[in-house]
Each structure stands twice: as structure tokens, then as C-alpha cells.
Amino acid sequence: MSGEKKLGWKDIPIGGYLLEPGSAMKYKTGDWRAFRPVVDQKRCVNCLLCWIYCPDGAIVRLEKYIDVNYDYCKGCGICANECPVKCILMVEEKR
Amino acid sequence: MAKVMGLTGNEAVAYAVKQCNVDVVAAYPITPQTIMVEVISQYIYDGEMDAEFICVESEHSAMSACIGASLAGARVFTGTASQGLALMHEMLYIASGLRCPIVMGVANRALSAPLNIHGDHSDMMGSRDCGWIQIYSENSQEAYDWTIQAFKIAEDPRVLLPVSVNIDGFILSHCVENVVVLEDEDVARFLPPRKPLITIDPTKPITVGAICLPDYYFEVKFQQVQALKEAYNVIREVNREYEKLSGRRYDFVEAYAMDDAEAAVLCLGSTAGTAKVVARELRKEGKKVGVVKPWVYRPFPEESIIKALGDVKAVAVLDRACSFGAPFHALCSDIIATLYRHGKDIKVFNCVYGLGGRDITPMEIRSIFEETLETARSGRVREYIKFIGVRE
Numbered sequence: 001m002s003g004e005k006k007l008g009w010k011d012i013p014i015g016g017y018l019l020e021p022g023s024a025m026k027y028k029t030g031d032w033r034a035f036r037p038v039v040d041q042k043r044c045v046n047c048l049l050c051w052i053y054c055p056d057g058a059i060v061r062l063e064k065y066i067d068v069n070y071d072y073c074k075g076c077g078i079c080a081n082e083c084p085v086k087c088i089l090m091v092e093e094k095r
Numbered sequence: 096m097a098k099v100m101g102l103t104g105n106e107a108v109a110y111a112v113k114q115c116n117v118d119v120v121a122a123y124p125i126t127p128q129t130i131m132v133e134v135i136s137q138y139i140y141d142g143e144m145d146a147e148f149i150c151v152e153s154e155h156s157a158m159s160a161c162i163g164a165s166l167a168g169a170r171v172f173t174g175t176a177s178q179g180l181a182l183m184h185e186m187l188y189i190a191s192g193l194r195c196p197i198v199m200g201v202a203n204r205a206l207s208a209p210l211n212i213h214g215d216h217s218d219m220m221g222s223r224d225c226g227w228i229q230i231y232s233e234n235s236q237e238a239y240d241w242t243i244q245a246f247k248i249a250e251d252p253r254v255l256l257p258v259s260v261n262i263d264g265f266i267l268s269h270c271v272e273n274v275v276v277l278e279d280e281d282v283a284r285f286l287p288p289r290k291p292l293i294t295i296d297p298t299k300p301i302t303v304g305a306i307c308l309p310d311y312y313f314e315v316k317f318q319q320v321q322a323l324k325e326a327y328n329v330i331r332e333v334n335r336e337y338e339k340l341s342g343r344r345y346d347f348v349e350a351y352a353m354d355d356a357e358a359a360v361l362c363l364g365s366t367a368g369t370a371k372v373v374a375r376e377l378r379k380e381g382k383k384v385g386v387v388k389p390w391v392y393r394p395f396p397e398e399s400i401i402k403a404l405g406d407v408k409a410v411a412v413l414d415r416a417c418s419f420g421a422p423f424h425a426l427c428s429d430i431i432a433t434l435y436r437h438g439k440d441i442k443v444f445n446c447v448y449g450l451g452g453r454d455i456t457p458m459e460i461r462s463i464f465e466e467t468l469e470t471a472r473s474g475r476v477r478e479y480i481k482f483i484g485v486r487e
Binding site: 006007008009012013014015016017018019020021023 | 301311
């Protein structure tokens with residue numbers, strides 16, 4: 001993520017190896033996003049189509065509606081496209 | 096008493112591989128390399144060599160299998176030539192990028208089209224930026240000696256890069272020469288079993304070959320730049336240690352009759368042998384000429400080349416491959432860049448020769464030497480790029 005201090009060539013494993021499993025969790029891809037899905041949780045019917053279709057597992061299931069994990073959401077917009085009640089709006093990121 | 100064997104270049108490499116206690120060989124036969132892996136598979140079948148021979152359906156798969164085996168911690172060898180090396184091209188970069196210390200024998204051969212099976216350097220020169228250490232041999236003895244040294248260089252934790260040992264197709268690969276070989280125990284002492292730093296191991300999972308985006312890719316590539324720099328020191332150390340073992344002295348560059356030379360021919364591989372014979376004749380006629388032969392092409396040994404060229408006034412650089420449309424051909428471009436960087440005003444011209452296995456004769460090399468002497472006298476290059484022996 002932008003703002004994190006990145007390691008130099010001396011401090012990373014050779015050959016781009018990842019020496020611990022599951023390290024993708026640490027690699028936050030949220031800053032790739034150009035559009036952010038904004039959920040109108042009052043209108044959400046909790047059908048979970050977005051949760052099924054999200055390629056990054058970035059939809060968070062709550063009790064009565066969904067939320068988005070912005071650390072990993074890349075802003076592809078599939079959730080907004082699939083939402084049957086159109087309660088997800090893609091809003092341009094302003095950085 | 097040293098043991099002498101009559102071996103072709105291919106057999107010399109194969110014999111060295113046997114002595115190096117290689118664990119895995121994955122290869123696909125291609126002329127003129129075929130015999131190299133054929134002999135190895137025979138060693139394995141006869142129980143003379145305890146290794147896994149993986150028969151693959153292409154060179155792309157051969158190198159892929161080598162990469163997997165190398166990552167698992169095995170000592171790995173493969174061999175190829177020409178179209179096979181070209182088909183491997185993608186995997187060559189992955190082998191070096193994943194820091195796999197694979198050793199590969201290349202029986203250099205022309206590239207299609209038109210189809211040709213004979214020797215030139217187009218194959219390896221086409222892959223010269225693949226991040227491999229690249230060595231060129233003049234004869235079977237050098238092919239044998241460099242193959243043994245190659246494993247030690249490749250596997251050094253400061254390097255961890257693949258190495259190609261090049262032999263001229265047919266001229267070396269199929270020509271029988273006397274080769275002084277070492278005892279198995281001596282090679283085993285010189286080259287103990289590989290000790291990999293990191294291996295793929297199901298009990299301790301790691302990820303190899305993961306995506307690496309603009310934020311880290313550049314740093315990983317810079318590590319390779321540094322590893323090739325480190326290779327300078329390691330190659331020198333390995334050469335000195337091998338000299339103690341074998342009595343044969345290797346270096347980055349061989350300088351022949353260069354002490355007081357006024358002009359020189361610089362070339363790779365077997366052609367250096369012919370050039371030395373011609374230089375000896377010219378020396379008898381009182382002409383001060385010598386031969387410079389880089390053994391190591393990558394990393395490019397700038398300092399050694401500058402030292403070897405000494406005070407010559409003119410040098411002809413012979414390229415056995417064509418860099419179409421380039422201002423100079425591969426080896427000559429590197430020499431000119433080296434001279435520029437070291438502020439040396441040596442007149443250089445480039446001779447492209449021997450494409451598709453066309454012989455270069457002593458008479459042709461003599462006329463190249465004469466032109467270097469003429470260039471040294473006049474201080475003027477008559478023709479920057481010559482194509483030796485091409486018919487109008």
C-alpha cells in the first residue's frame with residue numbers, strides 16, 4: 001500500500017521468493033482501486049450475490065447487509081453489476 | 096600419471112557431468128548436442144551415474160523440469176543447441192530469475208531459417224541477455240574443465256546463477272581430442288554435494304515464482320545484476336582452486352602472444368585455436384600479433400580484456416553471429432563499449448565469419464591479421480564491418 005516503507009534489494013529474499021505461506025494477506029491491493037463500491041446498507045437485501053461473485057473475497061458478510069473490505073477491494077465493480085437492487089454505487093476514488 | 100582419454104566435446108562434457116555427481120538431467124536431443132545427453136543416459140542406464148534422466152517432449156519442458164529439480168535442491172544438468180535453445184528462451188530467464196544453479200552444455204549451432212545444423216554462435220548470442228553466466232571453450236579439454244568449474248561457480252551462495260558451457264557445434268562437439276581427466280575422487284573433493292540455501296519442501300512451504308509488481312520487480316532484477324558482479328570474484332577463486340587441482344590455469348580471458356603485440360585478433364571458442372596457429376606463423380615473420388580469447392562472455396570481463404589488449408593499436412573482433420541491423424555485432428559491441436569506458440583509443444574493426452558452419456581458413460585469418468597491422472600503422476580503419484568469405 002502506498003505510504004508503507006518498501007524494502008530494498010538487500011533486504012528481500014532472492015529471486016522474489018516468498019518464504020512464508022499466506023503472505024498475500026499482507027499485500028494490500030486496495031490502492032489499485034480507481035472506483036470504490038459504496039453500499040447503501042438500508043437498501044441491501046443481503047442476497048449475497050456480490051459475496052459470491054467478488055473475485056477477491058472483499059465482500060464482508062454482516063448480519064443483515066454486506067460491507068466491503070477496502071484493504072483488498074480492487075474496485076472491479078462486479079458487485080455493483082450483479083446487485084439485483086442496485087444498492088452498490090461505484091464512486092471515483094479521489095486521492 | 097594423468098589419465099588421458101580420447102573424447103569429443105560432447106563426450107568431454109558428459110564425462111565431466113558424470114564426475115560431478117549430478118542428480119537430475121532433463122534434456123531433449125538436438126544436433127549437434129545429441130551425443131552429450133545420449134552418453135549421459137547411457138551412464139545412467141549402465142549404473143555408472145546415480146541420477147534421474149527425465150525424457151521430455153521439448154526443450155521448453157527440459158528447462159522447466161531442470162528449474163523444478165534445481166529448486167528442490169538437486170544438482171542439475173541439461174544440454175541443447177540452436178532451435179532447442181531458442182525454444183528454451185522463456186525458461187532461461189526463469190532459471191536465472193529464480194536463481195537456479197543449473198549447468199547447461201550448448202553445442203553452438205546456427206538458427207533457422209534457412210535450416211542449418213552446423214556451428215555458429217547465433218543460438219547463445221540470441222540469448223546473451225538471459226542472465227546466465229556464459230563460457231566459451233576452445234577445445235574438448237576446456238569444455239571438460241569448464242563444466243566441472245561451472246557447477247562450483249553456479250552453486251556458490253554469492254552467485255546462484257545458471258551457467259552455460261558453449262562448445263562449437265561439430266568443430267568441437269564431434270571432434271575427438273585427447274582430454275586429460277581428473278580422478279573421480281578429486282572431482283568429488285573439489286565439488287562436494289550441493290548445499291542449497293532454500294529449497295521447496297512440503298513441510299516448510301514457500302512460494303516461488305509469485306507475481307512481483309512494479310513495487311518489487313526492479314529490486315529482484317537488481318539482485319541479479321549484483322550476483323553477476325559477485326560472479327567475477329567467484330570465477331577467479333574457482334579458477335585458482337581448479338588450477339591447484341588440475342595444473343591447468345583458467346581465467347576470464349586468454350592472451351596469446353600479446354606481450355609486445357601491436358595488433359590482435361579477438362574471438363570466442365575454437366576459432367582462437369586457428370588464430371593462434373596463424374599468429375605463431377606471423378610471429379616467425381617478425382610481425383607483432385597476438386590473440387585474445389575471452390573464456391567468460393557473461394559477466395563480460397572488461398578489466399581482463401583491457402589488460403590482455405595492453406598496448407595494441409588495432410584489434411579485429413570476430414563475431415560468429417549476426418546482430419542484424421546493429422551498428423556492430425555482439426562481441427564487437429561489447430569490446431567497443433569496454434574500450435570507450437576505459438578511455439582506450441584502440442582502432443577496432445568487426446569481422447563476421449563462419450555463419451552456418453562455414454569454415455574460416457588460416458589464409459582468411461592471416462589476411463585479417465594483416466589488416467589489423469595495416470590499421471595499426473595507418474591509425475585508420477578501412478572498413479568497420481567485414482563479412483569474411485561471403486560471395487558477391
